[in-house]
Amino acid sequence: MALVNWLRRNLVVIAGLLTLGYLLLPNIIVTVFSFNEPRGRFNYEWQQFSADAWKDPCGVSDLCGSLSVSLRIAFWATLGATALGTMIAFALVRYRFRARGAINSLIFLPMAMPEVVMAASLLTLFLNMGAQLGFWTILIAHVMFCLSFVVTAVKARVMSMDPRLEQAAQDLYAGPFQTFIRVTLPIAAPGIAAGALLAFALSFDDFIITNFNAGSTVTFPMFVWGSAQRGTPVQINVIGTAMFLVAVLFVLASMVIGNRRTKQKA
Amino acid sequence: MATLTEAPPPLSPTAPAKTPPRRRGRLVPYWLLLPGILWLLVFFALPMIYQASTSVQTGSLEEGYEVTWHFATYWDALSEYYPQFLRSVLYAGSATVLCLILGYPLAYLIAFRAGRWRNLIMILVIAPFFTSFLIRTLAWKTILADGGPVVGALNTLHVLDVTSWLGMTSGDRVLATPLAVVCGLTYNFLPFMILPLYSSLERIDGRLHEAAGDLYAKPITTFRKVTFPLSMPGVVSGTLLTFIPAAGDYVNADLLGSADTRMVGNVIQTQFLRILDYPTAAALSFILMAAILVMVTVYIRKSGTEDLV
Numbered sequence: 150m151a152l153v154n155w156l157r158r159n160l161v162v163i164a165g166l167l168t169l170g171y172l173l174l175p176n177i178i179v180t181v182f183s184f185n186e187p188r189g190r191f192n193y194e195w196q197q198f199s200a201d202a203w204k205d206p207c208g209v210s211d212l213c214g215s216l217s218v219s220l221r222i223a224f225w226a227t228l229g230a231t232a233l234g235t236m237i238a239f240a241l242v243r244y245r246f247r248a249r250g251a252i253n254s255l256i257f258l259p260m261a262m263p264e265v266v267m268a269a270s271l272l273t274l275f276l277n278m279g280a281q282l283g284f285w286t287i288l289i290a291h292v293m294f295c296l297s298f299v300v301t302a303v304k305a306r307v308m309s310m311d312p313r314l315e316q317a318a319q320d321l322y323a324g325p326f327q328t329f330i331r332v333t334l335p336i337a338a339p340g341i342a343a344g345a346l347l348a349f350a351l352s353f354d355d356f357i358i359t360n361f362n363a364g365s366t367v368t369f370p371m372f373v374w375g376s377a378q379r380g381t382p383v384q385i386n387v388i389g390t391a392m393f394l395v396a397v398l399f400v401l402a403s404m405v406i407g408n409r410r411t412k413q414k415a
Numbered sequence: 416m417a418t419l420t421e422a423p424p425p426l427s428p429t430a431p432a433k434t435p436p437r438r439r440g441r442l443v444p445y446w447l448l449l450p451g452i453l454w455l456l457v458f459f460a461l462p463m464i465y466q467a468s469t470s471v472q473t474g475s476l477e478e479g480y481e482v483t484w485h486f487a488t489y490w491d492a493l494s495e496y497y498p499q500f501l502r503s504v505l506y507a508g509s510a511t512v513l514c515l516i517l518g519y520p521l522a523y524l525i526a527f528r529a530g531r532w533r534n535l536i537m538i539l540v541i542a543p544f545f546t547s548f549l550i551r552t553l554a555w556k557t558i559l560a561d562g563g564p565v566v567g568a569l570n571t572l573h574v575l576d577v578t579s580w581l582g583m584t585s586g587d588r589v590l591a592t593p594l595a596v597v598c599g600l601t602y603n604f605l606p607f608m609i610l611p612l613y614s615s616l617e618r619i620d621g622r623l624h625e626a627a628g629d630l631y632a633k634p635i636t637t638f639r640k641v642t643f644p645l646s647m648p649g650v651v652s653g654t655l656l657t658f659i660p661a662a663g664d665y666v667n668a669d670l671l672g673s674a675d676t677r678m679v680g681n682v683i684q685t686q687f688l689r690i691l692d693y694p695t696a697a698a699l700s701f702i703l704m705a706a707i708l709v710m711v712t713v714y715i716r717k718s719g720t721e722d723l724v
Contacts, residue, residue, distance in 0.1 A: 161520050161523050161524055161528060162524055162528055164520035164521075164524075165520040165521040165522075165523065165524030165525075165528075166521075166524070168517045168518065168520060168521040168605070168609075169521055169536065169539060169540070171517065171602065171605070172539070172540060172543055172602070172605060172606070173539060173542070173543065174554075174558060175543070175551040175552075175554035175555060175558070175602065176542070176543055176546055176551065176554075178554040178557050178558060179546060179550055179551060179554050182554070182557065193553075193556045193557045193560060194557070194560065195557075233450050233451035233454060234451060236447040236448070236450065236451060237447065237448055237451040237452065239447055240443075240444040240445075240447035240448045243444070244443060244444030244447070245444070246444040246445060246448070252448065252452060255452065255455050255456070255459070255460065256455070258459070259455070259459055261655070261659060261707075261708075261711060262659070262704065262707075263659055263660060263662055263663020263664075263680070263703060263704070263707060264660060264663055264664075265663040265664075265665065265680045265683050265684065265700065265703070266663060266700045266701075266703055266704045267459065267462075269466065269683055269687055269696060269697065269700040270462035270463050270465065270466035270697075270700065271458060271459075271462045272687060273462060273465045273466045273469045273693065273697060274458070274461060274462040274465045276693075277465055277469075289458055290458070292454060292458075293454060293455065293458040293459055296451055296454065296455060297455075300451075350544060350545075353547075354544070354547055354548055356548070356549060356666060357663075357664075357665070357666070357680075360684070360688070361684075361687065361688065369547065370547055370548075370549050373547060373549040373550055373553070374549055374666075377549070377553060377670055381553060385550055385553075386550065389546040389547055389550040389551075390546070392545055392546055392547070393542065393545045393546045395545075396542070396545030397538070397542060397545065400538055400541075400542075401538075404534065
């Protein structure tokens with residue numbers, strides 16, 4: 150009876166943890182199989198332990214090349230989308246202007262559109278313009294679909310900002326530029342950083358839009374897609390696991406730093 | 416006349432000096448909006464127009480295409496590919512429902528029961544994003560492998576008999592069946608359900624639960640009458656964030672499914688990139704967009720959360 154009661158009280162916790170397991174299981178498989186030594190071309194069945202792939206992560210031709218293409222595109226797309234998106238977010242929160250409704254829906258629609266529709270229509274544009282598909286068309290597409298997400302992230306932060314802080318700065322004889330650099334920007338920074346991180350993640354991991362508009366340029370997701378047809382090298386799992394570890398360390402480090410800061414303030 | 420009404424006579428010598436910056440200030444929002452909005456107009460809105468125009472063109476790759484208002488392309492595309500459309504709606508719908516069922520307890524756990532584990536669980540929910548989703552989707556090939564532990568367990572529990580009967584699996588296999596595709600879609604879009612659910616659950620005042628308990632509501636009644644209604648914004652945005660990308664997805668159907676599980680995304684992709692039948696592909700993509708916009712609008716109206724957008 151006690152057990153039944155305990156189960157009943159913690160049903161939500163058990164169900165939640167099961168879902169968490171479902172979410173994490175593939176990551177565990179990816180990590181475990183980065184130490185596999187597959188017999189065929191595909192790395193789907195466990196054979197035996199081997200750390201060969203970890204010793205030579207770039208051992209597969211074009212793998213690290215595609216990784217560097219992805220990183221470069223993600224970097225520039227993040228920069229572009231964050232700059233344009235932050236400007237839009239400030240305009241939306243701080244100013245009155247015409248056609249606000251139309252502009253809001255223009256920003257919302259890319260987030261509510263299946264990727265394949267955006268991918269296909271962008272390709273028709275590029276084909277009609279006779280544009281050479283490659284690095285630049287991918288970059289253009291990535292800035293386009295990251296933009297709305299940056300706007301949303303930055304807008305949320307700027308909206309919750311206390312306007313009196315800027316008024317106080319101006320009362321203390323700070324010019325508009327100085328107020329922006331010394332007061333507005335530092336307060337908005339977490340929102341801008343969140344938007345930039347989101348943009349980087351979205352761009353780096355994008356497959357559908359890239360697949361349509363890449364021409365013969367191969368990004369990392371496209372390399373993985375191609376290898377799913379030809380044969381999956383263990384190195385893919387190595388890169389996947391390494392990315393996971395780097396990101397988790399990054400998050401943990403930022404949390405530790407954040408904790409320390411709040412403690413110092415207290 | 417306008418100048419008379421707009422500018423009051425200067426009261427002090429400083430007043431006229433203030434006017435120019437204010438006039439320049441009126442243009443500031445437009446300058447801020449210009450580059451980003453231009454980008455969206457040229458690379459998001461304009462392509463939609465090009466796509467609409469492509470869908471009513473006829474011609475061939477060699478001789479070029481011409482707008483002939485050939486609306487029959489739409490009819491042909493629908494009558495040839497309606498199974499893929501239905502499948503997209505069905506698979507994406509099932510995945511959305513599954514995401515809600517699986518995601519709600521976890522969002523609830525993080526919001527109310529996790530205590531000091533909250534941040535850790537939150538990181539674990541977002542962490543899968545850090546590994547490319549294609550690699551993680553491929554991992555499902557290993558998990559659902561024929562004769563593997565998962566399929567074995569489902570077989571012993573006779574789950575596969577039920578799903579076979581429902582037409583979701585065939586024989587002893589899970590891979591290359593609708594079940595595998597739905598499972599992959601559910602997995603891929605689950606965080607998009609959990610995060611909005613969590614953010615709306617987190618805002619609920621814990622005292623409301625106590626109040627419900629004080630009024631002799633059983634936990635299940637509290638959930639039904641207090642928690643769930645208050646989490647509706649999260650439910651609506653979560654289901655939208657799951658359903659829309661899932662309906663257009665072709666990655667899961669391609670990697671985990673078979674020729675019998677092709678969704679509309681697969682058709683658009685093949686028509687565009689392999690067969691190079693641009694009018695049909697554009698028409699299909701346009702139908703998908705219109706269908707989703709209509710469904711989303713109706714859904715938002717019905718659920719009464721219009722201020723969401």
